[in-house]
Amino acid sequence: MKLQLGEIKLEKTAALAPMAGAADRAFREICAELGACWVVGEMASAKGLSLGSQKTAELLLLSGKERPGAVQLFGDEPDTMAFAAETAAEFNPDAIDVNMGCPAPKVTAGGGGCALMKNLPLAGEIVRAAVNASGIPVTVKIRKGWDDDSANAVEAAVIAEENGAAAVTVHGRTRQQMYAPPVDLGIIAAVKKAVSIPVIGNGDITDIKSAVTMYEKTGCDLVMIGRGALGSPWIFRQLKAYFTRGVVLPEPEPDEKIRIMLKHVRLACIYKGERAAMREARKHAAWYFKGLRGAAALRRRAGSLEYFEQLEDLAKLSLKAPNP
Helix, strand or coil, rough: EEEEECCCCEEEEEEHHHHCCCCCHHHHHHHHHHHCCCCCEEEHHHHHHHHCHHHHCCCCCCCCCCCEEEEEECCCCHHHHHHHHHHHHHCCCCCHHHHHHECHHHHCCCCCCCHHHHHHHHHHHHHHHHHHHCCEEEEEEEECCCCCHHHCCHHHHHHHHHHHCCCCCEEEEEECCCCCCCCCCHHHHHHHHHHCEEEEEEEECHHHHHHHHHHHHHCCCCEEEEEEHHHCCCCHHHHHHHHEEEEEEECCHHHHHHHHHHHHHHHHHHHHHHHHHHHHHHHHHHHHCCCCCCCHHHHHHHCCCCCHHHHHHHHHHHHHCCCC
């Protein structure tokens, strides 16, 4: 079964969510290689693009190995979003995603991210601006609402559709919740009933069971995985096998997990330089080591990684660690 997004057809398996500081090019390529049917880049500031920020523009790069994929923009001004969307389209993404779900104070304080859900007329103008300026499919990522007293995801999704959005992703939590449980599958189901565009369900998908539950209880067209993929990008391979062939794949053996980790960080070193990549690799290594023998000690040592060779040494130790 395929999901139609503009002229793009996506397998109904699982997509990788945009995660600032985590879902960079290296990680997206790994996830795509392992079966993610769709990836979305780290959010880029519309204002930063309008001011000519090279660092922001670099967030719009999508390689051939992470296709189909989208770039994500956030902002609180229609004109600035229009400029950013036009600029982003020059990088030839398959779609542009408008962020209306980020709960981070540094984003919402400026009126972007989930703060747009407190001003839906403005949100509609911003979506329309991106649609008119880009010429490619525009999707929108929202949350349940700002808080439980303003759970307006259905209204936000309807406005997104009315202003030309090609799909909407719903994270079933409020901004007030941040990432605390529970995820409200009912609000995702309500959005699905209210709009005719594809709806992507997001929140707490960590395995086959939770993905099946999301599909069955919400009727969504696709599931999107964020934190559940950190340290375990093979979840996409498992979900693809299950949803396309009915096969339940086992967890990878420790040596394969380590091989994937090293490939991921090696790519990051190539793309960002070793110094920057290894600082970011500290958290990724901690996620990858979770559940392995000697994980606690390995994760502590991962916190001071500076060189790729140090990670290779830790990888060897992880495979030699005695059973607990």
